[in-house]
Amino acid sequence: MKFSLQKIKREAPYDFEDTVNVDELESMDNDIRNITDVKVKGEATVQGESFTFRYTVKGTMTLPCARTLVDVPYQFDVQAVDRFTTVEYEAKNNEDIHFINQEVLDLLPYIKENILLEVPIRVYSDEATIDNIVSEGSGWDLLQEDEHEELKAKHEEEGKEKVDPRLSSLKNFFNDKND
Incomplete structure (x- = not known):
């Protein structure tokens, strides 16, 4: 998901909605066995040289059951706020603000980061019975x-x-x- 900063400035508040493929999260060293395309919907606002993106990310990931290791579908709905600026000084003084030195902002790495933060420590399958457990x-x-x-x-x-x-x-x- 790439955004032109000039377009956001012209049309602020800028609404956006898209479906994004984040399946490279499966190959990372985490418990995600499968992840569907996620739906991203949000709004970008501008205040001077600062850009604020408020968005939700919805999707389903498949994780292993903590008891039986069977696949468990886990639906997530992440509410995220990311702030960006084109002023390097402002970004250095505040670690919550990301510096942009280009005219195009790629939001995909921040979407992936928010999804990874949403992965629970454990999930349990509803179908977990004594028959499914490795004996x-x-x-x-x-x-x-x-x-x-x-x-x-x-x-x-x-x-x-x-x-x-x-x-x-x-x-x-x-x-x-x-x-």
């Missing part, structure tokens, strides 16, 4: 609660019966009344 792996098994209780009781019973052979002479220490 075993290298050196581990997933047990149901009753299976766990049975295994625990079996280990406790085996632990009582076994005596370390090195300690077998101490087994009758308190039973010996001659000492």
Whole structure:
């Protein structure tokens, strides 16, 4: 999404609406497995040499379920405000304002940044059931609660019966009344 600064100045407030392809977010090192084209709608205003873009970004991304790793569609609706200026001094004094040294502003990197900030830490699938969960792996098994209780009781019973052979002479220490 590229905007001519002169056109924005002439037509301020400048309304815009477009569908943008941001599928390169899938190849970045994040959890986004798939992302649809996003809808961007907003308004640009001008005050002197400062440009303010207020816009919303709507779309759907596919993320892995935190429990089962199955695909979970996640709809997002981002409200964003980005400020730009052609005055370098103003941008250096305020980190919230981006400096523009060209006549054309590309809003796409800022849209991507706002989408990445919207990615949740975890999502859960509504269809996540015990059948979908991976039940075993290298050196581990997933047990149901009753299976766990049975295994625990079996280990406790085996632990009582076994005596370390090195300690077998101490087994009758308190039973010996001659000492």
